[in-house]
Amino acid sequence: MGPAALRNTDVIGGVLTLGLAAGVLAESSQYARGTLLRMGPGYFPTLLGALLLALGAVLTVRGFTRGEPLVVPGMRPLFCIAAAVGLFAFTLPAFGLAPAILLLVGVSACASPVRRPVTIAVLAIGLTIFAYVVFVQLLSLHVDVVRW
Amino acid sequence: MQLIDHLWLGWQEAGSWQNLFYCFLGVTLGNLLGVLPGVGSVAAVSILLPLTYHVPPATGLIMLAGLYYGAVYGAVTGAILLNIPHTVSAIECLDGYPMAQKGRAGVALFMTTMASLCGSLVGIVVLALFAPPLASVALTFQSPEYFALVVLGMTGAAVLARGSPIKSFISVLLGMLIGLVGIDVTSGAERFTFGLTSLLDGISVGVIAMGLFGISEIIINAGTLALPKVRPSSITWRSLLPSREELALSWRAILRGTGIGAGLGLLPGAGPVLASIMGYAIEKQVAREPARFGHGAIEGVVAPEAAANAACQTGFVPTLTLGIPADPIMAVMLAALTVKGISVGPEFITAHADLFWGLLVSFIIGNILLVIWHVPFIGLWVRLLSIPFHYLFPAVLVFMCIGVFSIRQSPTDVLMMLAFGGVGYVMRLLKFPPAPLLIGLVLGPAMEQHLRRSLIVSRGDPTIFVQRPVSAAILAAAAAVLLWTLYKGLAVARSRVDEAPTELSKTNN
Numbered sequence: 323m324g325p326a327a328l329r330n331t332d333v334i335g336g337v338l339t340l341g342l343a344a345g346v347l348a349e350s351s352q353y354a355r356g357t358l359l360r361m362g363p364g365y366f367p368t369l370l371g372a373l374l375l376a377l378g379a380v381l382t383v384r385g386f387t388r389g390e391p392l393v394v395p396g397m398r399p400l401f402c403i404a405a406a407v408g409l410f411a412f413t414l415p416a417f418g419l420a421p422a423i424l425l426l427v428g429v430s431a432c433a434s435p436v437r438r439p440v441t442i443a444v445l446a447i448g449l450t451i452f453a454y455v456v457f458v459q460l461l462s463l464h465v466d467v468v469r470w
Numbered sequence: 471m472q473l474i475d476h477l478w479l480g481w482q483e484a485g486s487w488q489n490l491f492y493c494f495l496g497v498t499l500g501n502l503l504g505v506l507p508g509v510g511s512v513a514a515v516s517i518l519l520p521l522t523y524h525v526p527p528a529t530g531l532i533m534l535a536g537l538y539y540g541a542v543y544g545a546v547t548g549a550i551l552l553n554i555p556h557t558v559s560a561i562e563c564l565d566g567y568p569m570a571q572k573g574r575a576g577v578a579l580f581m582t583t584m585a586s587l588c589g590s591l592v593g594i595v596v597l598a599l600f601a602p603p604l605a606s607v608a609l610t611f612q613s614p615e616y617f618a619l620v621v622l623g624m625t626g627a628a629v630l631a632r633g634s635p636i637k638s639f640i641s642v643l644l645g646m647l648i649g650l651v652g653i654d655v656t657s658g659a660e661r662f663t664f665g666l667t668s669l670l671d672g673i674s675v676g677v678i679a680m681g682l683f684g685i686s687e688i689i690i691n692a693g694t695l696a697l698p699k700v701r702p703s704s705i706t707w708r709s710l711l712p713s714r715e716e717l718a719l720s721w722r723a724i725l726r727g728t729g730i731g732a733g734l735g736l737l738p739g740a741g742p743v744l745a746s747i748m749g750y751a752i753e754k755q756v757a758r759e760p761a762r763f764g765h766g767a768i769e770g771v772v773a774p775e776a777a778a779n780a781a782c783q784t785g786f787v788p789t790l791t792l793g794i795p796a797d798p799i800m801a802v803m804l805a806a807l808t809v810k811g812i813s814v815g816p817e818f819i820t821a822h823a824d825l826f827w828g829l830l831v832s833f834i835i836g837n838i839l840l841v842i843w844h845v846p847f848i849g850l851w852v853r854l855l856s857i858p859f860h861y862l863f864p865a866v867l868v869f870m871c872i873g874v875f876s877i878r879q880s881p882t883d884v885l886m887m888l889a890f891g892g893v894g895y896v897m898r899l900l901k902f903p904p905a906p907l908l909i910g911l912v913l914g915p916a917m918e919q920h921l922r923r924s925l926i927v928s929r930g931d932p933t934i935f936v937q938r939p940v941s942a943a944i945l946a947a948a949a950a951v952l953l954w955t956l957y958k959g960l961a962v963a964r965s966r967v968d969e970a971p972t973e974l975s976k977t978n979n
Contacts, residue, residue: 331901334900335640342644346647349662353661354659359926359929361656361922362659363659367662370643370646370647373643374640377639380636381634392899393899399690399692400689403689403891404689404888407885407891408885411888414875423872427864427867427868430863430864431864433692434692434693434859434860435693435860436860441861445865449865453872461521463876465879
């Protein structure tokens with residue numbers, strides 16, 4: 323097994339599928355299986371897990387002979403967008419809508435290769451006003467605009 | 471005339487000011503998001519889903535449907551002018567973009583609008599004629615038949631998605647597993663909740679769709695630089711007019727595309743993407759000079775567009791009468807209806823006659839609105855294409871985050887959306903198509919229910935599915951689709967020379 327096989331989308335996807343299938347089978351073994359006549363809550367998930375296991379195995383094996391190499395793009399967009407959305411989820415209940423949107427726009431804008439602070443600031447303020455009008459005024463979403 | 475009575479009933483529903491406004495809003499926003507680069511149509515519908523949670527079912531459905539066919543209309547603009555392959559319109563890039571390079575962009579845009587209108591109107595007629603009789607046939611269906619239909623729908627979704635069929639099936643299974651999360655309705659047992667109370671009711675399809683499509687598409691596209699610019703001035707009124715030769719070539723192609731699309735849309739699991747690909751393939755078959763294709767043949771632009779739009783409308787036949795969504799967007803719509811307590815199935819048309827005929831009339835209104843948007847205001851959409859993506863995606867993110875939050879006032883849902891964004895990102899990197907996941911998610915619970923019920927009826931005898939003729943026929947169709955894919959898969963493996971068409975797999979789904 324060379325390093326090339328490890329960077330193959332089929333092999334990685336197949337191994338992930340096998341792992342998931344194992345997890346599903348382990349978890350569903352804790353539910354009542356039942357019989358074909360009276361299926362318990364565990365019957366169907368076990369079936370799905372078994373199918374996943376089979377498909378995962380085929381995919382992994384096939385990956386060694388064919389399959390495309392994995393191309394990992396820059397991590398910057400992933401990191402910025404994840405941080406922006408995560409921050410939004412924590413800021414909104416704690417500090418209100420306006421700070422949450424300003425942070426969301428500011429942090430997510432870092433994902434782009436084009437970053438101009440002034441335009442981002444204008445965009446953030448504009449979107450905050452827009453969201454206030456649409457969601458708070460028109461759709462009457464109950465949320466504090468700013469909370470201290 | 472019963473049909474006229476029905477249309478009148480529909481007009482009373484669709485013609486209210488509120489519904490007219492939401493129809494307008496739906497097609498306009500759908501078109502807008504369809505045109506904009508970097509946001510696919512599944513993402514577009516998911517992003518705007520929260521807007522419908524605050525309105526009555528009919529209004530919400532009218533708007534969602536408007537988003538759906540509006541996005542199909544809009545996507546072709548980007549394909550022709552900038553070579554952006556959106557899911558539905560990917561095939562139009564092949565000849566639409568060369569047409570634009572030859573200075574015939576205006577003609578391509580105008581003729582696709584006409585093709586869309588023709589396809590949609592015929593599709594609406596088919597919907598009005600076929601849905602009620604199919605619903606009465608479907609009334610005799612029982613669990614084994616529904617189980618078979620669900621199997622066919624899932625097989626279709628997996629086989630038709632771009633990329634490896636094995637990966638598509640894994641994607642369907644993943645969706646089915648996510649659909650199991652929560653309380654099992656039959657036994658009351660908790661499954662895959664891992665002790666988290668927020669998972670007891672399951673995970674909302676809207677949250678999953680927004681993460682899987684919206685967030686992950688933004689992550690993929692945010693790092694890319696601006697697209698090539700189009701000059702809005704190059705699309706003038708005069709440039710929209712086709713030459714006599716172009717007209718002569720187009721109208722037959724439009725009719726053929728419409729027929730193919732209307733027929734394919736009726737099959738559960740087929741949907742507009744397949745219709746547009748088939749529309750293109752058939753034009754290439756019947757053309758006198760197939761060599762023109764790929765170099766700006768107008769038939770190769772209008773036929774897929776007519777087919778996609780016809781399939782879009784007739785796709786509502788299996789969705790509304792059988793509850794089997796034709797494509798992932800329909801799956802999202804079905805989920806939105808379920809949230810509102812409306813179950814779709816054979817009883818839908820009689821039990822909610824106002825809703826069904828109202829929706830149908832709104833399709834007619836919406837399509838006329840789209841033509842008005844497209845022909846006189848074409849310059850506006852062309853200008854929209856020049857908005858750089860780095861201004862666009864923060865705005866889309868704001869909309870999605872507040873939208874998801876507003877469903878249940880829950881920051882946990884926002885984090886859940888982010889988690890599914892991560893899942894979608896990994897799936898895209900590993901070349902797993904995310905669209906089949908949505909079909910599995912929506913159909914999975916139905917599959918389990920019908921499997922259980924069928925086996926109770928048959929006293930545990932699994933041959934019930936082949937003993938009943940209708941379910942046996944449907945399962946045979948699913949098996950045929952599967953075998954055909956395997957055969958085709960082998961053929962592709964044998965001669966991996968033809969790499970050109972797979973270039974299109976770099977689309978959103």
